[in-house]
């Protein structure tokens with residue numbers, strides 16, 4: 001098996017990986033045709049796990065065994081806590097989603113599942129397990145975003161959701177996460193496979209849930 005460890009993980013997560021990156025939501029997003037209520041529901045749910053995500057990222061920063069990835073992950077934490085947060089607030093304003101309607105919507109099953117998985121991974125204090133979940137959350141998003149046609153939707157809510165997940169800094173981040181998981185994962189292969197596979201299944205269900213009311 002000459003393939004990179006992360007490529008083995010990705011292949012083992014099929015068919016869910018392919019189902020996620022070619023999901024109806026992705027096709028509609030690329031065409032700029034996601035219905036506003038679907039986009040609103042999706043972003044409300046997505047914003048819910050920003051907190052757990054930052055805790056997971058913090059756990060990666062704390063457990064990395066080298067300074068270089070710690071610095072890279074630290075810079076990324078700054079982006080997530082800054083620009084990414086601003087996007088959500090601008091998108092909610094454009095979609096007419098106010099705080100009360102956000103608060104009134106319960107967590108979808110996939111949202112609750114993600115929060116639990118991120119916290120479980122963070123609590124292992126195992127860099128390889130933590131990276132497995134982070135790698136899915138970033139790499140799977142880069143994969144679908146890179147499939148977008150050259151002409152982006154006019155609607156900034158949809159266009160920026162694509163460019164947030166496909167830009168030079170984000171590609172570099174995914175390269176770091178994959179490189180780190182390739183390096184430290186093989187020693188704990190079974191643990192990595194378990195977290196990676198569960199995360200990919202949740203990514204697919206998360207898209208499904210945007211259409212379920």
Ligand SMILES: Cc1ncc(C[n+]2csc(CCO)c2C)c(N)n1
Pocket residue numbers: 046053080084136137138141164165203206
């Ligand atoms: C369901 C779901 N899965 C993955 C991502 C991707 N993602 C999660 S946090 C983060 C960091 C900021 O860019 C990114 C890219 C998402 N947004 N929603």
